[in-house]
Amino acid sequence: MSAGPPLAVAAGEERPPAPRRGRKRWTLANVGFYAVVVALSAALLFPIYVIFLLAFVPDHYTIFSFVPPLIPPALTLTNLETGLALSTAPFLPSMYFSLEIAFLVGVIALAIGIPTAYGLSRLSRGIAYAVTTVMFIVNMLPSIVIAIPITVPFIKAGLYGSALGIALTQELLALPVTVFLLVGAFQGLPRDLENQARVDGAGRIRAIFGNLVPLIVPALAASFLLAWMFSWDESTFALILYSTNPTLPVTIFLTVTGRGNPLVGVAFSFVATVPVIILTVILQKYLKGEDFTVGVRG
Amino acid sequence: MADHRDEGRPPAPVAGYLRRHREQLLPVLFVLPALAYVGYFAFYPAIDAVVLSFQTPILSFTFYNYQANVNLGLYTWIANTFWLTLGALALQFGLALGIASIVNRNFRGKRIFATIAILPIGISTVVAGYAFSTIFPGSGGGYAASVLSVVGYHETIYWLQTPAKALLAVIIADSWKNTALVVIILVAGYASIPSTLYQAAAIDGAGPLRQFRYVTLPGIRGFIVIALLIRGAQEFNIFQLALEMIGQYPQLLTVQIYVLYTSGEGIYLASAVASVLLGIVSVFILVVLLLGTRQ
Numbered sequence: 001m002s003a004g005p006p007l008a009v010a011a012g013e014e015r016p017p018a019p020r021r022g023r024k025r026w027t028l029a030n031v032g033f034y035a036v037v038v039a040l041s042a043a044l045l046f047p048i049y050v051i052f053l054l055a056f057v058p059d060h061y062t063i064f065s066f067v068p069p070l071i072p073p074a075l076t077l078t079n080l081e082t083g084l085a086l087s088t089a090p091f092l093p094s095m096y097f098s099l100e101i102a103f104l105v106g107v108i109a110l111a112i113g114i115p116t117a118y119g120l121s122r123l124s125r126g127i128a129y130a131v132t133t134v135m136f137i138v139n140m141l142p143s144i145v146i147a148i149p150i151t152v153p154f155i156k157a158g159l160y161g162s163a164l165g166i167a168l169t170q171e172l173l174a175l176p177v178t179v180f181l182l183v184g185a186f187q188g189l190p191r192d193l194e195n196q197a198r199v200d201g202a203g204r205i206r207a208i209f210g211n212l213v214p215l216i217v218p219a220l221a222a223s224f225l226l227a228w229m230f231s232w233d234e235s236t237f238a239l240i241l242y243s244t245n246p247t248l249p250v251t252i253f254l255t256v257t258g259r260g261n262p263l264v265g266v267a268f269s270f271v272a273t274v275p276v277i278i279l280t281v282i283l284q285k286y287l288k289g290e291d292f293t294v295g296v297r298g
Numbered sequence: 299m300a301d302h303r304d305e306g307r308p309p310a311p312v313a314g315y316l317r318r319h320r321e322q323l324l325p326v327l328f329v330l331p332a333l334a335y336v337g338y339f340a341f342y343p344a345i346d347a348v349v350l351s352f353q354t355p356i357l358s359f360t361f362y363n364y365q366a367n368v369n370l371g372l373y374t375w376i377a378n379t380f381w382l383t384l385g386a387l388a389l390q391f392g393l394a395l396g397i398a399s400i401v402n403r404n405f406r407g408k409r410i411f412a413t414i415a416i417l418p419i420g421i422s423t424v425v426a427g428y429a430f431s432t433i434f435p436g437s438g439g440g441y442a443a444s445v446l447s448v449v450g451y452h453e454t455i456y457w458l459q460t461p462a463k464a465l466l467a468v469i470i471a472d473s474w475k476n477t478a479l480v481v482i483i484l485v486a487g488y489a490s491i492p493s494t495l496y497q498a499a500a501i502d503g504a505g506p507l508r509q510f511r512y513v514t515l516p517g518i519r520g521f522i523v524i525a526l527l528i529r530g531a532q533e534f535n536i537f538q539l540a541l542e543m544i545g546q547y548p549q550l551l552t553v554q555i556y557v558l559y560t561s562g563e564g565i566y567l568a569s570a571v572a573s574v575l576l577g578i579v580s581v582f583i584l585v586v587l588l589l590g591t592r593q
Contacts, residue, residue: 048418119328142579
């Protein structure tokens with residue numbers, strides 16, 4: 001985790017630092033460059049700052065102000081407290097439901113992803129290319145197009161509104177990325193490791209789970225967390241397929257679009273988001289562009 | 299063992315093929331669960347949507363679902379979706395090329411900037427949607443006005459007044475949320491270009507702009523194609539953000555699918571729009587792949 005952001009790593013690894021024109025600190029070009037960097041950073045941070053304002057500033061300075069002040073005149077915890085009040089707010093039950101679903105999505109991603117990625121790393125180029133292309137296409141299918149026809153078989157199978165049902169649909173978003181990430185991890189292992197284990201008498205399954213899988217634990221953790229995050233954010237399947245208990249994003253959506261005080265939703269979700277933001281920063285290391293491109297570069 | 303016993307007579311063609319290719323074919327078994335899963339949960343419902351789009355509630359064949367949607371304004375929905383996609387892709391790729399170029403340089407504060415650039419991925423879409431609807435409220439004012447008044451612009455902009463403004467608001471929100479993914483892919487592309495190419499270009503007298511045009515762009519072409527595929531498809535499919543920020547003003551294909559599905563018009567009308575969207579996304583994928591791999 002200490003290796004630094006992947007953006008930095010990916011860019012820095014292959015290429016020596018760009019040739020510098022001397023060691024002049026404050027050339028005009030330098031100042032201009034930093035001005036662009038600061039302006040971009042401010043623009044990227046602004047919406048997060050707005051979420052913070054909505055969450056912790058009294059509402060007459062935010063949504064009930066025509067041109068709301070950018071510097072908060074006062075801070076409050078009322079929004080958050082209302083959101084956490086068990087008796088009145090649906091947020092905590094929704095959060096548990098979302099946690100359950102996200103956990104399932106992570107587990108299923110690994111359960112299907114590990115054998116698939118192993119298989120792909122051992123298949124001939126042509127077949128592997130075909131399978132990755134299929135996974136890639138799955139990633140691009142519109143959720144809403146899939147969610148509507150699937151309601152009927154889901155109701156029949158008793159999956160409608162259940163954590164497992166929603167998890168199985170959200171998996172469509174998580175599985176392709178999991179597979180791409182794990183294929184990379186398996187390909188990074190020397191082929192001899194598996195051969196050795198099998199010469200020593202281990203069956204293929206034992207060779208995989210006893211000798212290979214322990215070596216890619218970091219990639220497994222990263223895939224699990226990524227799958228978890230995809231699910232935590234997903235709201236299209238969750239909106240179409242919930243029956244009585246909505247997930248957290250759907251509860252927030254329903255709250256901010258008319259049922260109840262929207263700021264309560266924002267305050268609660270902002271606090272619930274903080275761990276995900278931290279997770280994103282940690283996962284940065286594993287979010288590598290190569291993983292998204294496995295599917296087509298073959 | 300069986301091989302030795304069978305040596306005398308020619309083995310049955312299928313069994314022989316399987317035996318000879320055992321090592322290559324066994325891994326197929328490992329891939330089957332994933333294929334079965336996506337087959338049932340992705341391709342079957344997608345095909346089902348197309349089937350439903352040609353059905354009446356009594357299961358007879360009809361074109362009515364498409365005709366009804368054309369009368370409701372299907373072509374406008376397609377146009378709106380198209381403009382949104384085009385605008386969002388242009389903004390995201392412009393921003394991403396800039397951010398990736400910055401991240402690709404060495405400077406003080408690079409790690410902080412890289413972290414800031416990736417933060418939006420961690421913000422829930424629903425929450426981002428609400429934040430942006432307070433930045434660009436349809437009723438005028440909002441945080442966009444707060445920022446604009448700082449730079450001396452005080453006129454009220456009603457963001458839901460015209461389709462163009464509403465789409466622009468969604469384009470900005472969506473680009474904020476998703477540019478980081480494009481950056482991640484492009485940075486990988488930058489890293490794949492050998493530094494000797496830049497040195498050679500510099501020796502030939504190429505400045506930064508010409509290096510970008512003749513070394514960087516061709517070098518990251520494949521990565522641009524992938525990012526374009528992923529983001530383009532997601533842009534056509536944009537739903538939650540648009541539903542939250544602009545609702546039906548103007549209408550997008552995805553939002554109309556949802557509205558038709560939930561408004562009692564039924565699954566059949568919704569499926570017709572869904573099939574149109576599916577067709578558009580498929581054509582988009584084919585076109586990008588054909589253009590991207592041609593050379």
